[in-house]
Amino acid sequence: MITIAWKELRSFLNSPIAYIFLIAFTGWLSGSYFVWGKVGQGLTFFSVGNTSLDVYFSLVPQAFVLLVPALAMRLWPDELKSGTVELLMTYPLRTWEVVCGKFLAGLALIALGLVFTLPVPWTVAIYGDLDWGPVWGAYIASLMLGGAFLSIGLFMGALCSEQVTAFIVTAAICLLFVLMGDTLINLFIPRGLHELSNALSFSARFNYLGRGVVDVADAFYFSSVTGVFLLLNCTVIESRKGV
Amino acid sequence: MPMIEVADLRKDYGSFRALDGVSFTLDRGEILGFLGPNGAGKTTTMKILTGFLYPTSGRATVAGHDVMENSVEVRRRIGYLPEHTPLYDDMTVSEYLHTCGRLRGMAGSRLAERKQAVIGLTALGAKARAPIHTLSKGYRQRVGLAQALLHEPEIIILDEPTVGLDPNQVVDVRAIMREVGRDRTVILCSHILSEVEAVCARVIIINDGRIVADGATADLARQHAGAPLYRVQVEGSLAALTAALQQLPGASQPVLAQAGGSNYCIEVSIAGAPVDAAAAIMAAVNSVGLRLVALEPRHATLEDVFRKLTRPTEHAA
Numbered sequence: 001m002i003t004i005a006w007k008e009l010r011s012f013l014n015s016p017i018a019y020i021f022l023i024a025f026t027g028w029l030s031g032s033y034f035v036w037g038k039v040g041q042g043l044t045f046f047s048v049g050n051t052s053l054d055v056y057f058s059l060v061p062q063a064f065v066l067l068v069p070a071l072a073m074r075l076w077p078d079e080l081k082s083g084t085v086e087l088l089m090t091y092p093l094r095t096w097e098v099v100c101g102k103f104l105a106g107l108a109l110i111a112l113g114l115v116f117t118l119p120v121p122w123t124v125a126i127y128g129d130l131d132w133g134p135v136w137g138a139y140i141a142s143l144m145l146g147g148a149f150l151s152i153g154l155f156m157g158a159l160c161s162e163q164v165t166a167f168i169v170t171a172a173i174c175l176l177f178v179l180m181g182d183t184l185i186n187l188f189i190p191r192g193l194h195e196l197s198n199a200l201s202f203s204a205r206f207n208y209l210g211r212g213v214v215d216v217a218d219a220f221y222f223s224s225v226t227g228v229f230l231l232l233n234c235t236v237i238e239s240r241k242g243v
Numbered sequence: 244m245p246m247i248e249v250a251d252l253r254k255d256y257g258s259f260r261a262l263d264g265v266s267f268t269l270d271r272g273e274i275l276g277f278l279g280p281n282g283a284g285k286t287t288t289m290k291i292l293t294g295f296l297y298p299t300s301g302r303a304t305v306a307g308h309d310v311m312e313n314s315v316e317v318r319r320r321i322g323y324l325p326e327h328t329p330l331y332d333d334m335t336v337s338e339y340l341h342t343c344g345r346l347r348g349m350a351g352s353r354l355a356e357r358k359q360a361v362i363g364l365t366a367l368g369a370k371a372r373a374p375i376h377t378l379s380k381g382y383r384q385r386v387g388l389a390q391a392l393l394h395e396p397e398i399i400i401l402d403e404p405t406v407g408l409d410p411n412q413v414v415d416v417r418a419i420m421r422e423v424g425r426d427r428t429v430i431l432c433s434h435i436l437s438e439v440e441a442v443c444a445r446v447i448i449i450n451d452g453r454i455v456a457d458g459a460t461a462d463l464a465r466q467h468a469g470a471p472l473y474r475v476q477v478e479g480s481l482a483a484l485t486a487a488l489q490q491l492p493g494a495s496q497p498v499l500a501q502a503g504g505s506n507y508c509i510e511v512s513i514a515g516a517p518v519d520a521a522a523a524i525m526a527a528v529n530s531v532g533l534r535l536v537a538l539e540p541r542h543a544t545l546e547d548v549f550r551k552l553t554r555p556t557e558h559a560a
């Protein structure tokens with residue numbers, strides 16, 4: 001599993017996508033926060049004027065909706081197209097090891113992207129009294145959210161075996177998960193479904209976790225979504241063997 | 244216990260039946276040529292043996308392990324070169340072999356030693372640091388072979404390993420196959436007859452998802468060729484020769500093989516292959532006053548057998 005992760009990671013680093021991801025992610029967050037403001041709200045560090053990083057971390061989901069699917073989209077389709085999947089699947093590896101190895105490689109890159117944003121809380125901490133508790137909470141929440149998006153993207157790649165399709169579908173699903181539970185969105189869906197929509201929403205849970213309110217239920221929700229999509233991924237790969 | 248046991252294997256791709264009751268066994272140390280025209284089902288059979296595909300029905304075991312229930316154990320024992328030689332193009336040869344070894348759980352000095360050994364065997368030393376996407380087809384094939392041999396597998400499966408190589412490269416790859424075949428069980432899939440004749444002691448011919456012949460390479464031609472063919476070359480009249488040969492009891496319709504001036508060469512076989520067939524032909528030629536230039540039996544080749552057993556028209560009928 002570690003070898004697979006390693007193989008994927010070095011192939012990430014050999015392609016532009018890893019660097020695009022890292023630069024775009026840090027750029028998006030810092031740019032929105034300090035310069036042009038959050039999409040749809042125009043809030044920046046200066047307009048909010050306090051040293052809480054709420055606004056900063058609330059940028060993570062929108063950045064991830066575009067960037068994580070881009071990262072995940074090549075993990076399976078490359079292998080399915082070039083036929084190297086036949087090598088991989090005839091090696092003495094279990095399907096879940098291959099799937100988890102690929103997942104870990106993506107997660108490592110997401111973690112790296114988050115590490116690159118650390119200078120921002122540091123900077124803020126210089127200006128004022130920063131409570132680091134919520135900051136770490138937000139980092140954990142971000143990693144979990146990224147993991148959930150990644151598992152969706154990985155699954156879609158295995159299912160469609162086509163990068164562009166996988167990217168579009170994944171981004172759409174991720175966006176849906178983020179928007180669900182939003183008051184604006186709730187206007188458009190039947191009242192009876194509001195509860196469900198709120199329960200499935202990534203944003204609300206992300207915000208709670210991000211405030212340092214580490215609720216086991218929220219953490220469990222993200223892990224479950226990730227787990228379910230990894231499992232579905234194994235099933236798709238297994239089903240390719242046919243009967 | 245046979246190394247590979249395949250019993251009544253069937254594989255359907257949707258409504259298309261690619262394998263229709265394939266059975267064979269292979270003992271340790273055998274070198275098998277798995278021969279058949281394109282689309283016969285060779286690759287499908289190999290994908291099932293390596294656990295890449297599940298059969299629709301039937302059973303296959305490798306070293307006593309079922310390919311479906313104990314897939315990982317099976318895959319541990321096999322070195323596989325898939326058709327079209329897929330490789331991780333962005334790696335160098337050395338990185339690639341290292342990764343393959345790690346994926347097979349090899350490490351440290353054993354991996355380093357085996358890597359050296361297969362690089363030596365496949366003469367890849369000069370290209371070890373080259374990125375795989377820069378390699379020619381012949382070198383790619385060698386990398387694929389090196390990968391298949393890395394973990395000293397008990398069984399080596401090579402699917403069309405010489406397709407697209409120039410004649411010199413073909414000779415090189417065959418030499419490697421013969422070398423590794425000395426102490427391993429090998430299956431070589433191919434539609435190239437000379438390759439199988441050159442490397443394999445045993446041949447299975449598969450056509451339309453069914454095995455149509457199975458035996459020692461040397462025996463197969465004799466078994467399936469029917470009565471031996473004689474080439475009769477004479478000076479004189481073609482009509483007279485044909486008439487004379489047709490008089491012989493059990494003679495087949497004579498076929499003109501060559502003609503030059505008044506010199507004709509005809510191929511004919513005598514049913515039941517009597518011991519005195521040659522003498523009878525000679526007498527028949529003399530009796531009509533033709534001058535016999537040459538008379539030789541033409542031994543059936545593997546090619547004759549292959550063509551006879553896999554001709555598409557026979558199955559269309």
Ligand SMILES: Nc1ncnc2c1ncn2[C@@H]1O[C@H](COP(=O)(O)OP(=O)(O)O)[C@@H](O)[C@H]1O
Binds near residue numbers: 261279282286
């Ligand atoms: N994935 C697939 N889906 C549908 N048909 C397939 C598939 N793979 C192979 N076939 C068909 O099955 C038959 C056998 O193919 P294959 O085993 O690759 O033959 P060979 O290796 O002997 O050339 C062919 O007619 C081929 O078209």
Ligand SMILES: [Mg+2]
Binds near residue numbers: 285326
């Ligand atoms: Mg084939």
